[in-house]
Amino acid sequence: MVTASWYLILAAGLFTIGAVGLLVRRNPLIMFMCVELMLNAVNLTFITFGRELGDIGGQVSVFFVLVVAAAEVVVGLAIVVAINRRRPRATADDLSALKG
Amino acid sequence: MLPLLAQAEIPDIAWLPLVPHMVMAGAAVLLLTIVSLAGGRLPKWFASAWTTAAGLGVMATAIPVWIRVWRRGPHSTIADSIGVDGFSVFIIVLLAATVILTALIADGFLRREGVDGPAFYVLLMFSAAGGMTMAVADNLIVLFLGLEILSLAVYVLVAMHLRRAESQEAGIKYFVLGAFASAFLLYGIALVYGATGSLNLYAIAGMVDDDLSDNGLLLAGMAMLLVGLGFKVAAVPFHAWTPDVYQGAPSPVVSYMAAGVKAAGFAALLRVFVGGFGGLAGDWQPVVFGLAVASLAVGSMLAIVQTDVKRILAYSSISHAGFILVGVQAATDDGVSSVLFYLAAYAAMAIGSFAVITVVSGPGDEGAGIDGLRGLAARRPLLAAAFTVLLLSQAGIPFTAGFWAKFEVISAAVDARSFWLAVIAMLAAVVAAFLYLRIVVAMFLDAPDAGAPRLRIPRSPALAIAIVVLFTLAFGVYPEPLLNLADDALFNLWLTPR
Numbered sequence: 001m002v003t004a005s006w007y008l009i010l011a012a013g014l015f016t017i018g019a020v021g022l023l024v025r026r027n028p029l030i031m032f033m034c035v036e037l038m039l040n041a042v043n044l045t046f047i048t049f050g051r052e053l054g055d056i057g058g059q060v061s062v063f064f065v066l067v068v069a070a071a072e073v074v075v076g077l078a079i080v081v082a083i084n085r086r087r088p089r090a091t092a093d094d095l096s097a098l099k100g
Numbered sequence: 101m102l103p104l105l106a107q108a109e110i111p112d113i114a115w116l117p118l119v120p121h122m123v124m125a126g127a128a129v130l131l132l133t134i135v136s137l138a139g140g141r142l143p144k145w146f147a148s149a150w151t152t153a154a155g156l157g158v159m160a161t162a163i164p165v166w167i168r169v170w171r172r173g174p175h176s177t178i179a180d181s182i183g184v185d186g187f188s189v190f191i192i193v194l195l196a197a198t199v200i201l202t203a204l205i206a207d208g209f210l211r212r213e214g215v216d217g218p219a220f221y222v223l224l225m226f227s228a229a230g231g232m233t234m235a236v237a238d239n240l241i242v243l244f245l246g247l248e249i250l251s252l253a254v255y256v257l258v259a260m261h262l263r264r265a266e267s268q269e270a271g272i273k274y275f276v277l278g279a280f281a282s283a284f285l286l287y288g289i290a291l292v293y294g295a296t297g298s299l300n301l302y303a304i305a306g307m308v309d310d311d312l313s314d315n316g317l318l319l320a321g322m323a324m325l326l327v328g329l330g331f332k333v334a335a336v337p338f339h340a341w342t343p344d345v346y347q348g349a350p351s352p353v354v355s356y357m358a359a360g361v362k363a364a365g366f367a368a369l370l371r372v373f374v375g376g377f378g379g380l381a382g383d384w385q386p387v388v389f390g391l392a393v394a395s396l397a398v399g400s401m402l403a404i405v406q407t408d409v410k411r412i413l414a415y416s417s418i419s420h421a422g423f424i425l426v427g428v429q430a431a432t433d434d435g436v437s438s439v440l441f442y443l444a445a446y447a448a449m450a451i452g453s454f455a456v457i458t459v460v461s462g463p464g465d466e467g468a469g470i471d472g473l474r475g476l477a478a479r480r481p482l483l484a485a486a487f488t489v490l491l492l493s494q495a496g497i498p499f500t501a502g503f504w505a506k507f508e509v510i511s512a513a514v515d516a517r518s519f520w521l522a523v524i525a526m527l528a529a530v531v532a533a534f535l536y537l538r539i540v541v542a543m544f545l546d547a548p549d550a551g552a553p554r555l556r557i558p559r560s561p562a563l564a565i566a567i568v569v570l571f572t573l574a575f576g577v578y579p580e581p582l583l584n585l586a587d588d589a590l591f592n593l594w595l596t597p598r
Contacts, residue, residue: 008294015287021278031276032559038283042290049294057292057299061241065286068248072279079271086265092276095269097570098344 007048014041028080028089032073039069111179115169117357118182119161120192121232124199127154128225135218148207148560151221155200158232162193174590180240180302183371186589190440191235191367192495198336198360201564205455206352208558211461213350215261223260224356227253228435231364235371240289240299243368247285247332247474250364254357258349266507270348277331277341278285288411291321308379322384325372326391330366335425336394339418343406346414351461354410355454358417359447366424366443374431381431388429389521396528403535408469412535413453416494419532420446425510426525430516437586438508444582445493445501445575452490452568455561473539475548480555486569491540493572495533500576504583521524 005089018037025031050058084089131150135142157440166189169175174185203222228248237243255278257328259271289299296304309495331338335536346354373384406412424446427439460472460483479482493502506529513522575582 007449018283019280024274025244028272028276032279035276035283036279036281039286042283042286045287045290046293052294055297057241058293061290061293061299062376064241064245068245068282071248072282073251075255076279079255079268079275080263083268083272086268092248092272096270097269098268098273098348098448 004048004052007044011041012042014038014044025066026093028076028083028090028092031092032076032080033073035076036069041067110497112177114177114184115238117165117177117184120158120165120196121229121236123157123161124154124196124225124232125229127151127157128222128229131218131225132222140258144211145207145560147216147218147221148203151203151225152200154225155196155203158196159193159198159457161266162196164191165192176238176302180300182236183238184236187231187367187370187436187440188236190586190589191363191443194233194363194444194447194517195228195231195235195360196479198363199224201361201451201455202352202356204560204564205355205451207560208351209352209458209561213261213263215350216265217461220257220260220352223253223257227251227257227356228360231360231367234364234392235367235370237371238301239294240301240372243372244282244289246364247328247368248282250361251282251332254353257353258345259358259517260353261350264348267350270345272424273341274349275345279336281328281331282471284324284331287461288321288324288326288328291317291324293321295321302373304376305378308377315471318380321381322373322377322380323387326384326387329365329369330391333362333421333424334370334395334418335391336418337397339395339398339421342418343411343414346417347408347410351410351454351458353380355451355458356414358413358454360449361563362417362421362424362450363443363447366428366439369428370436370439374428374436378431383499385429385431388425389518392422392425392429392521393524395425396420396524397422400528400532400535403532404538409457409473409539410454411448412470412539413457416532416535417450419528420450420494422528423506423509423525426513426518426521429518429521430509432512432516433587433590434512434515435509437583437589438512438588440586441508441579442505442582444504444586445572448571449490449502449569452572453487453494455565455568456487456490458481458573459561459565460555470539470542471549473542474546476543479549480557483555483557483565486565487543488540488570489572493576495536496529497533498576499573501572501579503576504579508583552566 015038018034021034022031043065046058046061169184169186176183208222210220220568227250230246233246234243234262258274259268261267264307293299296307298304335344377384394416399422403412403415424439427435484555493500496502496506510522510525538566
């Protein structure tokens, strides 16, 4: 029998994969994908709780999160494109002019 | 889900308290429309003047809201998701002032750098509208939306200077870490929702009490919310982005980030933790205590070894976040009003300081090193004097607003019996004073470079600097009006047993 906690554990696992991926991968596009994975793990959590609680709030939240995630990618990709024009194929390690 | 939809009904909406938000967001949309229609026929100062007018409009429309709060007491609207209280009006007016001053600073800067256009002002106003939404949010999803509107606009602002590689590097760093923190905040919201069954801070505040104080789900949710908001206010250990972003971003944007984004972040922090989770203060106070101590220590120590003035001020903003957290940690009425006073005083100091940096650093935003300030007193005595006042205020010298700000948060901590935190805060103030004095010494005692070109100070940044210096001095000598205002800015979330 698949209970709600399975979904919560799956979501926690996806969130962890996303968080670790963001920290270890150096390609900006992969890093964005990791952020998306984290947000979608949260969506899964929202839906599971919404169903468990019999409350529509959890499902409605998912729509807002989807919209925000889309807007975030637009901004992020725009910044990546701007950087790639200046220096093609830059990874996160190449961007190190600012430190101290 | 059909039965649920059938039950749905439109909640009552009080429009008056929403007018300031509409003015800010509407002004941004209108500016974009007007500039794309009229194009080059508009004078160069138009966008800046428009933004200033929008900020003044927000302040004017906030007055009826304040009167309404004063008459009816704090209340909420749209199914309890928007709070109408003195606290939110205070933050809204503060954000509007931040927008006005930033627009004044940006005018000359954008023309000097050749990146002028309406985009800067439009994004600035959208971002402030998001911050205002955070300040009124009584629902965690509304809070998240406000935070994202604020952040997405600031990500673009940081990366806006297309000809400077540093600006873009700062943009991508801020974006990646910001998105990371937003995901944590959102996961925290989901866990709190699961533990309490509601996204509404009133419902949560009514539900959390000692029975829930060992609920793992709720505690994990609170921890993740704290991570997300800690990032926005640049508290240690979530501060790693701050020095790089402050150094790389265009200076007017940094002044907005230091004053506006920090104010909105702390407004959300107070609403969620002191308001929503006030009944569980015993659980989160030790964590905030740790964040405050770490921010105070790291902020004041690491600033000393920096050579770039923007980096110094970035670390000093981290130490200021530590001071503000001292007021948050108290979790009392006094604590809340001391935080509000600190935010207002800090906004003035931060905007003024970055305005001076904007003026002093030459084209390309280079020359923001401490060398660029050497002998400023000989070249531009008035500018050096103004910067000195702002730096002394940051250090907390008496007869400046910064002194009263530090005094208020520390006395709130003492009243809440957090004696150790008060002692650590006072020690950190002493250490931090050293770094501000270092800048003052460079301005007054060192000789200017022989070949330094004559410094041009455009009129509008000069006006902004004059306003914040007057503010700092006036409320430094006579702080009562602002203190009373901060005391009157009551919270509408004190629904839990304390």
